[in-house]
Structure formats: C-alpha cells, structure tokens
Amino acid sequence: MSASAIHVAGIEKRFGATTALRGVSFDVEAGELFGLVGPDGAGKTTLFRILTTLLVPDTGSATVLGKDVVRDYWDIRLRVGYMPGRFSLYADLSVEENLSFFASVFGTTMAEGRDLIDPIYRQIEPFRERRAGALSGGMKQKLALCCALVHRPDLLLLDEPTTGVDAVSRREFWDLLDTLRATGLTIVASTPYMDEAARCDRIALIQNGALLAIDAPGAVGRRFPRPLFAVRGMSRTRLLTALRAYAHAASVYPFGDTVHVSDARSGIAMEQQQLELSEWLRAQSVTDVSVVPVEPGIEDTFMELMGEPSPVAA
C-alpha cells in the first residue's frame, strides 16, 4: 500500500485570464497533519476543490487515497471529509438534524460516527436542538467539523477553518485537530495565520498559485538565508526610519514589539553585523537600542520568499 494520502503532480488551473494554480506538486503522507499556509487569493481553495473532485485541473494530475481525482471522483468523495471555508450547513436544520443528514448522505448514522466526533460533539450537544443558523461562529465551526467527520473519512480537508476566529478559539480548534491526528487520520488544513502553521507536521507555503517551500515548520524558519536580528529602540517611528535608511539592510519588517532586520552582506560575521547595526542606530539618535540575534520563523521565511507584492493581479 502506498504511504501517500495525496499525490499532486504539476497541477495548473486557470479561470479566464487568472491563473489560480501554476505547476503545483506535493505529497501528503498517511497520518500527517499537513498545512497549506498562505494569504487570501493564493490558490488554497482552488487546490482543495481539485482534491475534493469539485474542479478538474487544466494540466497535471492528482491522486487522493490512491484514486485519481478525475477518473475515480466517486470513490474519493465517499472517503474524504471536507469543511469548506464558507459556512455550508443547513441553517434551518437543527444541530442534530444537520449531523443526521450528513451521516445519511454517506449511508451511515450518527451513532456509528459518534466515538470519532465525541470530543467535539460534546461541546455543542447542549445546543443540539438549536437551528444551525442561530449558533455562534465557534459553534458553527465545530458543527461543520462534526459533519465532515461523521462518516469516518480517511482524509480530512479543512479550508481556512479558523479565518475570522479569535486567538483563543483558534488554539482550541488546533487542539481538536491534534486529538484527531492521534487517531491516525490524515488532515490537510489551510490557514493565513503563520502561528498556526507551527502546529502542523509539514507545511507548504503558497502565494500567487505557486508553492514557495514545503518542509517541517521548524525547518522553514531555517531556510531564511541570512542572520536575523530583533531590534528595539525609541521611538518606533524613529527606529523604522533609521533602519530603512541603513545601507546594508536586506529586510526590515515590524514584528510585534520588535523589528526584524537582516544584513545584506554575506562576508561579514554575525557579531560584526550586530555591532555595526547598533552603532548606526545610535548615530541616528535612536535611544534604548537593543539588537539581538533571533531565530527566523515561518513568517520571516514567507516574506523573504514571496517578494514584493504587486497591485496588478498576475
């Protein structure tokens, strides 16, 4: 049996003048929690729609659970659970009715899927008679996840399950995904939040329809090509102005309460870069200067690889 739950080779997809996916290739191993990380409009949803057999690629091929997405679409649909980005349950049906409906579509019952969905369903069970349309955002999301799981799929595909969700609920949602992964389920989830990417086994960074990198979350940060410094100073405006005027700056990006800066020169030791940067800032009358080396993270690498964004849709 092949270990690849998903195999994608050279997929392209165009909509009129827009190229949504340009030569995308990757594999997802069975049992993996795989993240597709990128902003709105990167092509994540198009990719999900191809993997769920709702769209046919223009070129390239893909198999899901060993089945071809074009030829064997019916087999795939029975074995995949899909939670689309937009709320797509029946607003006029109750929580319980939605679940029973989705179970019956797949020829099963709520009772048969109960143990798998139990940790999630327990949280919405007190509202089981409430219309789905009247649930809060977080509850809707949990119900949608239950509906995608009730037929015990071999692969779970989640398109931006946490967009518009607050930081605490996002954490809780990823805790749930950890629980599901522990059952051996293969999961692919997309997100625009770089902090969530750290919770995946592997991630693919996606931008403008192309994959920028595929790796373990920790390894993605190490792809950043230069030493990186976290810089502080007073005031923030003066600090940013001074950093942008620094002749050797390769990248200058605000990062929470610091600014992440890298030096374009490759032949110079990190300590020397650090020293010169501090001296430059003091010479520019920035006070309370602190320049410390910092491990690049996923977002640092993403910005390095994505290049300067353009207003004209490519």
Place this chain on the structure above:
Amino acid sequence: MTIRSAAPAIVARSLSRRFGSFTAVDRISFEVQAGEVFGFLGANGAGKTTAIRMLTGLLSPSDGEASVAGFDVRTQIEQVRRHIGYMSQRFSLYDDLTVRENIRLYGGIYGLTDAEIAERTTAILAELRFAPSVAALVRSLPLGWKQKLALSVALLHRPAVVFLDEPTGGVDPITRRQFWELIYQAAARGTTVFVTTHYLDEAEYCDRLSIMVDGRVAALGTPSALKAEFSVPTLDEVFVRLARGPATGAVL
C-alpha cells in the same frame, strides 16, 4: 505616537447594550486620545461589534453615554457619522467599480468638491503606488491591495476618527505590515484610529489596547503595561489568560 492633550476623540462612560435579557456590552468605560492608535480586542462574541455599532451611531445604547469626535452618539448621530471613517473586511469598496470610480463615488458621498476629489485621488494613487491599476475593477485586486485602498477611501474626508474592523484578516504578511504603516501615517496626521484584529502581533503596534471579555473591558493599557500586569512575555498569552479565565489560563 504623540498623544495630544486636546479633548479625547472617543469617550465611553458606562456604555451598555442589552438585547432582551442578554447584556452584550456591560458598562464599558474608556477614553481614546486624538491621534492615538487604539486596539479593541476580544474573543468572538465578547461584544466588540455591538460596541463599535454604538460608537458609529448604528445602534443606540441601552445605558450610559459615549461621544465620538466631541459629538454625542445618542443625540448627534449625523455629526458623528460626518466625522468618522469606517472600513471592515465585509464592507469596504464596490467590486464592480474601478479604483478611480470608487474614490470618486466616496468623495461625492462625503461631500468633497471635484477639485478635492481630483487632488486626493492623485495623492492616494501616489502613496499606494497604485497608478497602474487606476482603471482596474476593484474585484480584480488582491485582497491586501483592496484593503489598503479601502483604508485610504475611509480617510478621504479627513475624518477625526476611523474605525477599522478586522481590516487585515487573510492579508499576506508584507501587505499587512504596509497596511499598518498607513495606519501610522493617518495617526501622525491627527486621525484617531480605533482598530480590531485577531492578529496579536498587530496588537503590539497599538499605542494602547483594551481587551473585552463577556461584554466588559477586562484589561486596558499599553502593550508593555498589559504584559507586565499579567507577567507574560507576549500579548498572545495575555489574551489567552483573560479569555479563558484565571482557572484554566494558568495551565498553558
């Protein structure tokens, strides 16, 4: 940002709103100074949207009072609306109009003269480096650029206060940072910025922030003061502790 000593741009005093037996906003009080970037945080359902709707004159308070740009949100709704800008991810620009047409339309709605509209259109295009896309339909723009344009349009009439409701959700990390530069520029020109976000790194970019929990303001202060108050290194942890409550917040 420098905080001026002039009258506060936003004042809320025991502002409350009930829907039936449910209290969505429960006696919140705060002041936002002119030119300040004020972050308004909270979990989904904590009451942020209801509070913003009261401050923008779209919903009348059940109790308490509030003023925006010096005008009472209860009795001077028209003046409030004339002195504020608003944008959110759901409502910003018209997709079927071009960049130029959107600016022109909003300029007209805000009562600017043709000369003002022409001058501000030129300024926006230059500032956003948008000139090549001026004739593009807004629907064809990447989300981040749409949001930058929407912010410029919300500032077109030089409002005293601008309300930004999750303006950067789903926007790529570079454009998200460019968006915040626009926020700083607006604040430096004296516009007060009232902003909500689910990105806690962005909360660090605010001068001060409040965190709402169950309809109340549970914390209020500068990012560094809040981290000190809760003895945690990041705002993310401040947020988690507050929103999950002290009992569970300690177990991270």
